[in-house]
Amino acid sequence: MKVLTGLAILLFMKDICTQDMPYAEYLQQIQECPKECHCPPSFPNAVYCENKSLKQIPDVPSHTWYLYLQNNLIDSVSEKAFKNATQLKWINLNRNKITNSGIDKNVFKKMKNLLFLYMEDNQLEAVPSGLPNSLEQLKMARNKITKIPEGVFSGMENLTLLDLHSNKIENGALTERALKGLKNLVQINLSKNGLKAMPSGLPGTTTQLFLDGNSIEKIPDNYFKETPKVSFLRLNHNKLVDGGLPKNIFNVSTILDLQLSYNQLTKVPLFHSSLEHLHLDHNKIGSVNGTKICPLPIETVDDYIYEKSPRLRYLRLDGNEIKPPIPMDLIMCFRFLQAVVI
Numbered sequence: 001m002k003v004l005t006g007l008a009i010l011l012f013m014k015d016i017c018t019q020d021m022p023y024a025e026y027l028q029q030i031q032e033c034p035k036e037c038h039c040p041p042s043f044p045n046a047v048y049c050e051n052k053s054l055k056q057i058p059d060v061p062s063h064t065w066y067l068y069l070q071n072n073l074i075d076s077v078s079e080k081a082f083k084n085a086t087q088l089k090w091i092n093l094n095r096n097k098i099t100n101s102g103i104d105k106n107v108f109k110k111m112k113n114l115l116f117l118y119m120e121d122n123q124l125e126a127v128p129s130g131l132p133n134s135l136e137q138l139k140m141a142r143n144k145i146t147k148i149p150e151g152v153f154s155g156m157e158n159l160t161l162l163d164l165h166s167n168k169i170e171n172g173a174l175t176e177r178a179l180k181g182l183k184n185l186v187q188i189n190l191s192k193n194g195l196k197a198m199p200s201g202l203p204g205t206t207t208q209l210f211l212d213g214n215s216i217e218k219i220p221d222n223y224f225k226e227t228p229k230v231s232f233l234r235l236n237h238n239k240l241v242d243g244g245l246p247k248n249i250f251n252v253s254t255i256l257d258l259q260l261s262y263n264q265l266t267k268v269p270l271f272h273s274s275l276e277h278l279h280l281d282h283n284k285i286g287s288v289n290g291t292k293i294c295p296l297p298i299e300t301v302d303d304y305i306y307e308k309s310p311r312l313r314y315l316r317l318d319g320n321e322i323k324p325p326i327p328m329d330l331i332m333c334f335r336f337l338q339a340v341v342i
């Protein structure tokens, strides 16, 4: 997540710094600036129209790369407004009133350079069709999305981040083919939706999988065989029980950060020695036996030999029924532990 944001900023800076603008072009840009918006000379490709109670998108100037329209009353995205804006890279439409029927069918498809599209806090009921294949980040959190039309992502080979948190997506909407075409997806956020089971059909490239605040009770056997790169897995605030976790489900070397807070576990699940962060707070765990949860036979742990010492650095066990002190065998096994919260 941090890495992705960093890259976005770098890209932005580079685009600005390589600008080399003749005076005539500069004048034209000032003339084209919609009267409702602000087009600062120091950011010649940015058009700022946020917080203006706009009901419609103004005609977007042809030179626009970055368009800020957040926090208005816009309910439609018309082809007319974008007729000349063929160079757009980034559109922020967060906090508006956009509905699926308000989006002109071909308006986005024509934006062949669009990388980031943000439409959080709108009134979408489905992931809109006709999004451009050039997209790298798509954020549609806090809408009313229940549907992901089949094929809606086909050809979106560069999309790395898909944020759909706080919608109404149920497992039925996530068919095997719903996410087909996302060949390079890295992060997907499906937190706060209506999932009762783990989503199926996730791209094999998925590294960060966020599923907090659903009603998931179990993880199917071999689930992570389909997504062998998952490193950050968040399942806080779900309904996981011990019986819903197959014995070796987290015995996977790729998982580095595992968050299972606010579930109904009574035992610490088995995990791999590569795991670095484990959140198990606010479950129903009565006790921890360091010898039992040690991913390696505890007598073989050796902090001088990399492969022979589990990597766990941070462990949260507060909000359970465990009483201090921290068991000695826990410290013996996890030589790299920097913090244990009991």
Ligand SMILES: *[C@@H]1O[C@H](CO)[C@@H](O)[C@H](O)[C@H]1NC(C)=O
Residues within 6 Å of the ligand: 050, 051, 071
């Ligand atoms: C727009 O509103 C947001 C939230 O109220 C505020 O943080 C931001 O500074 C405002 N921007 C402008 C340009 O007024």
Ligand SMILES: *[C@@H]1O[C@H](CO)[C@@H](O)[C@H](O)[C@H]1NC(C)=O
Residues within 6 Å of the ligand: 059, 060, 061, 080, 081, 082, 083, 084
């Ligand atoms: C597009 O550009 C042309 C030529 O500069 C201009 O006459 C027209 O009003 C523009 N249309 C929109 C929708 O911005």
Ligand SMILES: *[C@@H]1O[C@H](CO)[C@@H](O)[C@H](O)[C@H]1NC(C)=O
Residues within 6 Å of the ligand: 133, 134, 135, 155, 156, 157, 158
């Ligand atoms: C994906 O990104 C690569 C590298 O920037 C680019 O060459 C390619 O055209 C992009 N694909 C699409 C569908 O835009």
Ligand SMILES: *[C@@H]1O[C@H](CO)[C@@H](O)[C@H](O)[C@H]1NC(C)=O
Residues within 6 Å of the ligand: 001, 163, 165, 166, 189, 190, 191, 192, 210, 212, 213
């Ligand atoms: C994912 O969604 C949750 C909302 O439940 C939000 O708090 C969190 O910031 C999101 N995570 C990322 C990395 O976008």
Ligand SMILES: *[C@@H]1O[C@H](CO)[C@@H](O)[C@H](O)[C@H]1NC(C)=O
Residues within 6 Å of the ligand: 248, 251, 270
């Ligand atoms: C964890 O998985 C490895 C194979 O990757 C296996 O050798 C090992 O026995 C498993 N650990 C347990 C405790 O089942």
Ligand SMILES: *[C@@H]1O[C@H](CO)[C@@H](O)[C@H](O)[C@H]1NC(C)=O
Residues within 6 Å of the ligand: 289, 290, 291, 292
């Ligand atoms: C912890 O588990 C080990 C191995 O299963 C067992 O020998 C030991 O007695 C247990 N320790 C406690 C304090 O229950």
